[in-house]
Each structure stands twice: as structure tokens, then as C-alpha cells.
Amino acid sequence: MARRKATARMSKKKEVEVEEASTSSASVAESEAEEESDTNDHSEEEEASDVQSEEEEEGSDEEVNSSDEESSGEEESDDESPENSDDVNTDSVGQNEQCTFDLGNLLSFNTHQVNAAELYRGGSMKNNLNKEWYELRPPTIEASKASALPNPVNESMLLAKAAEGTTQLLRELWKLPTEKTDLGLLAKLPTAETRLPRMLPPPPPKQLTKWEQFALQRGIAPKGKQSRKVFDEATGEWKHLTGSLDNKANAGPESWPILEVKKNDDPMQDPWEKLREEKKSRVGKNTESRMRNAERAGNLEKGTANRMMKNVKKQEKQKVLMRQKEREMGLVAPVGVPVDMRSGGEKAQRGKPSTQLALKATQTSTASLGRFDKQIEGEPERQLNKNTKKRKLDPSVTGNTNKKYLQTEAQKSQDILSKVMNGSKQKDKDVKKGKYAKGETAYDYDFDDGLGSGSFKKKKGRAGAGKMKKLTKKRIM
Amino acid sequence: MRPLNEDETKTLFQKLAEYMGRSVERLINRSDERHCFRLIKDRVYYISESVMKSSTSINKDNLLHCGTCLGKFTKSGKFRLHITALDYLSQYSKYKVWLKPSAEMSFLYGNNVLKSGLARITESTPQYAGVVIYNLADIPLGFGVAAQTTDACKELDPTANVVLHQADVGEFLRGLEDDMF
Numbered sequence: 001m002a003r004r005k006a007t008a009r010m011s012k013k014k015e016v017e018v019e020e021a022s023t024s025s026a027s028v029a030e031s032e033a034e035e036e037s038d039t040n041d042h043s044e045e046e047e048a049s050d051v052q053s054e055e056e057e058e059g060s061d062e063e064v065n066s067s068d069e070e071s072s073g074e075e076e077s078d079d080e081s082p083e084n085s086d087d088v089n090t091d092s093v094g095q096n097e098q099c100t101f102d103l104g105n106l107l108s109f110n111t112h113q114v115n116a117a118e119l120y121r122g123g124s125m126k127n128n129l130n131k132e133w134y135e136l137r138p139p140t141i142e143a144s145k146a147s148a149l150p151n152p153v154n155e156s157m158l159l160a161k162a163a164e165g166t167t168q169l170l171r172e173l174w175k176l177p178t179e180k181t182d183l184g185l186l187a188k189l190p191t192a193e194t195r196l197p198r199m200l201p202p203p204p205p206k207q208l209t210k211w212e213q214f215a216l217q218r219g220i221a222p223k224g225k226q227s228r229k230v231f232d233e234a235t236g237e238w239k240h241l242t243g244s245l246d247n248k249a250n251a252g253p254e255s256w257p258i259l260e261v262k263k264n265d266d267p268m269q270d271p272w273e274k275l276r277e278e279k280k281s282r283v284g285k286n287t288e289s290r291m292r293n294a295e296r297a298g299n300l301e302k303g304t305a306n307r308m309m310k311n312v313k314k315q316e317k318q319k320v321l322m323r324q325k326e327r328e329m330g331l332v333a334p335v336g337v338p339v340d341m342r343s344g345g346e347k348a349q350r351g352k353p354s355t356q357l358a359l360k361a362t363q364t365s366t367a368s369l370g371r372f373d374k375q376i377e378g379e380p381e382r383q384l385n386k387n388t389k390k391r392k393l394d395p396s397v398t399g400n401t402n403k404k405y406l407q408t409e410a411q412k413s414q415d416i417l418s419k420v421m422n423g424s425k426q427k428d429k430d431v432k433k434g435k436y437a438k439g440e441t442a443y444d445y446d447f448d449d450g451l452g453s454g455s456f457k458k459k460k461g462r463a464g465a466g467k468m469k470k471l472t473k474k475r476i477m
Numbered sequence: 478m479r480p481l482n483e484d485e486t487k488t489l490f491q492k493l494a495e496y497m498g499r500s501v502e503r504l505i506n507r508s509d510e511r512h513c514f515r516l517i518k519d520r521v522y523y524i525s526e527s528v529m530k531s532s533t534s535i536n537k538d539n540l541l542h543c544g545t546c547l548g549k550f551t552k553s554g555k556f557r558l559h560i561t562a563l564d565y566l567s568q569y570s571k572y573k574v575w576l577k578p579s580a581e582m583s584f585l586y587g588n589n590v591l592k593s594g595l596a597r598i599t600e601s602t603p604q605y606a607g608v609v610i611y612n613l614a615d616i617p618l619g620f621g622v623a624a625q626t627t628d629a630c631k632e633l634d635p636t637a638n639v640v641l642h643q644a645d646v647g648e649f650l651r652g653l654e655d656d657m658f
Binding site: 406409410412413414416417419420421 | 480483486487490491494498499501502505506511513514526
């Protein structure tokens, strides 16, 4: 405040100069700063001049204003001042109130207390007598509605306060350091001080997974980002860490033609089979733990993981049982190690049955499952699979003449009729969707509403859509 | 020959309900013999149970019609009533129109009914309701759609349409629709 007063004294002198001669904008700023002191006499004049000069300043690109504009502005305000200073109650208007600023957000805060009596003074005739016509009209559309309220607010006072705040803000902006760019003169805004509130509620905190909880507990640091490719010493290539198995680089030991038998391994076990099974179990475990984590976080319904596991186990059991059954029934050739070399346990099936089964297996082990292969001389006939399920034909396709069917049919038609007569919900939905023609009258159903064909298709698939006909003159009807 | 599926039945009943209202039920539940609806190549036939049973013994390619043809489904799924359904429509129709003798011939040639030809009309006929047209001797001549409500008909010009023609008995002779029979 002390600084301000000093400048005020200085600027009083300077203000005289301003009115007569040209000045730089800095001095103009100082003269305007005088407004912040408690001189009320010239306050209206100053505000007017301030507003005018502000407008002029905004128009120009340079900091230094041209002398002509300013002096003209000052002269104009000179004329107005004798009239205005007596009439308007300038105490109520917030010239004295210095605002605080947050230039980063282009905000100016006027935190001074509002005089309640002033605020609700509203439209008393005394005040309105000497006011200009533009002061009497409410400044905003909402204000005109607000004046109809029981406690009308002094809108003009609020507007004056707002104008004051804006001018002060603009003044501050002009004080900022500037840079010249191809767009013009730009002011460098400081970093924003006020934190604006969130528009939407914050997202709920993420649930930690089981591993993350454990790591937190034990103080294990997270792994950190891995590069996508890794240099493989053996092949001298850069291989992806993750990716499809089609890529030879990612295939792993399953693709190796030879696998060594280690000490603890069973020599009779298929190592590739073993690898496949291990991978399956790993994948299953992974999906299960992911599901459980999701359940804990609330993203998945509780109990789905258990259900899935049960299902998977059931299916696997069924598969195993089926295979066993087939083997027992003699429908499938024994796989894996040849019969001779098997070490007890299973019944050794030597002789005709096993040979027949083996032949059957080889006959169907082609891409087309043996359908188009040529038979060699003496090869027994290919036996088609007897296990194909017989399809149950729809009674609507076969002759449906038995009484029971007719009864049910009558019942069904009754139900449909009741739906039609009583206006089913589905129909209302369809009308809304636009499936029915525009209008609800009978005649409209034959009307071509231009919406195209309905859902009835005589044939399935593309054939049902109908032939696409070339649009000729004749067809444009 | 196959029975109608749900959507087709719905469309059929909606159309019939415009003419008969609730009496469609009487088509389904008959006192004498149970009748059913069957489709042969998009045409809907209304046949009794016994006729249907015997018709299944005929080769599909050789079977042309069986029972009463009510109408057919168009390619876009809409159902169009034929004149052959007049028998049942006239039995159960809700809204009826009687024609003067002068207008009879005009209607049988396929023209719409003007107000000057209108002798009588059932009360409270809604606009665009299905209507069966009778002779003054109560012989059904055909069916159509009411262009105006009964009250509005009173204030019309004599040359205004009262009933829009849809099918008439004269079609049997004219053979208008080639694929009808």
C-alpha cells in the first residue's frame, strides 16, 4: 500500500501531463493505479478513461501506445467528468477494491465484503432520476427476470464491480513479460495457482492384485518396463518376448525336433506332450488368478471364477472318460507308444483288432479325413463313422398330422391372437422402432413407407435378400 | 406345405383382426372340426384337419391348393388378402357397407365406392377399418377399407370416396391377378 501511495502522489502530477501530451503506457498504468487510492472525485472520470484507454491498448500490438489515441481519450473523459461526478453514488461501486489475481488461470478475485444494503437497494426511483438510460436498463437478460423477484438485486452495482475486476485483471496482464511471435505480441502467463475442482468424481481406487499386495508387504520392487525384443545368443537374432507362435522365433522347445531325456524323466513319456500339458496348466492357472483378481476388484461378478474352474474340470473329466470309452469299445486305435513296448498296465491288444484300429486311424488321418483318398488294391472299405448323431427333424418339416401336434398348434395360435388383440409390449416396441408403417391404421400396412422390406425372408442368407436389379429409368417409379 | 411360424401367424391375425376383430378366435376354435392354417409357397390356406391329413399323401410338387386360400405373403413379408377369403370375412365381419344397385356394377368392376353409391354403413366405423361390402340383398360383394369414419361420411361430397376397393367378386371373371388361381 505504501508503494501505491507514493506512486499516487507522483501520478497526480503526471496525470496533468497525460491529459495534455502523449505518454507511454507505463505512465498511463500509473495514472490508473491512482484509482486504487481513496480519491473518489475523479474516480468516475478515471474509470471511463481507463476503460477507453484499455480498449485502445488492446487494439494495438505495441506496448507503447500512440499519443493521438490516448490524448483523444483523455479529452473525451474531460468533457464527461463535471456531469458524472456529482450524480452517481460512487461509494457503492467497487473502485476502491483491489482484487487478487491468478494470472495463470486468468482469474481476478474480488474478496471484499459486499454491502448488503447497497446490494438490495434495487430500483428506487430517486436513484434512477439522474441516471443515463443505459444504466437503468438491466445489463443482462437474466437480470431483467431477476428484477421481478421479491428482493431485486442491484444489478448495475454488480456489473460495475465486475467491470472493475476485469479492468484490473487486464492491467495486470499488461504487466507480464511479453514475447514477440509471428502471431503478434504474446504475454507469458505464470503457472496457475488455484486448483480448479474436478468436473467428474474421481475414479475409485484400484484394488491391488494378490501379487501386488504381497510385493507391497515384502517390499519387492516392481519389475519395471521390459524392452519388446531380446537378443537371443543361440540364434543371434532379436526375438520378441511375447507374440504369436507362428513366428518361428517364439515357438520354444515344442518346435525342437529332438528333446533330451533328463535324469528324472520317464523315458516312455512323450516330452512334447508333457510340454503341451504344462503349458495348458500354466495358462489355466493364469486365467484363474486373473479372474480372481478381477473378482476381488469388483470388475467381475463374485463366483464366476469358481464356476469357470468347475466347468473346466468337468469338461476335462468328460473328455478323458470319452476317450477311455472309445478305447474300450475298440473304436479308436491305441496311440502313442506301440503296443509291444508298453510296460504292463493296459491290456496289450495284439493281433487283428489292433491292426484294424490302426488301419482305420491311418485312413482318416488326412486333411479331408480320408474322404477323397484313392484306395489301394486289397484295402478294406473305409468305414464311415457310425457315431454321427441323427438329427431330430422339426415337425413342421415332416408331415405334422398327429392330434397332439394340432392341439399344441391351436394353443399357440390362441396365444398369438391374444397378443395381437391385446396389444403386446413387443408390438409397441416395434412401432417405435419403425417396423410398422407410419401410422397405426389398417390401410397403412399396405402403404409403401420407403423403409424397405420387412424381416420376412423366404430363403436364408444372401439368397433371401433378393436379386439386385440395375436401377433403370423404368424402375424409377 | 408347412404350418406358419410365429411371425407369419402374427401378421395373418393382425390382418384378419382388422376385418373381424375378436372373431378370429372363432376361426381357430371351431365347434365342428378343428381347422388350421398351412402355407404352400407363400399362400395361406385355411383347411380342416381331415383335409390336411389327406393332403399330406399327395406329392408336394403336384399339390396346388387345399382348402380355402385366404391370401398370400408378399416378398417383403406383408400379408395380402384375396377374394377367396370373402366367405369367412363376411361371416364374422365387424363393419359392413351396403351398396345401392347403381353402384354395384361400378364396384364389381374394381372402382372405389363413392358416397352417392352408399346405402348403409355400420355405425362407429373407424377410419381405415376393414369393411365388407354387401348388396342390398345381403350378398357379399367384396371387401375394402373405409376411407372415412361413419360420421365424416355424412358431410362428404357425393363424389368422394367412402370405401377403398381391395377385392371384389368380379375378379373371378376378370382374372386380374394372374397368379391368384
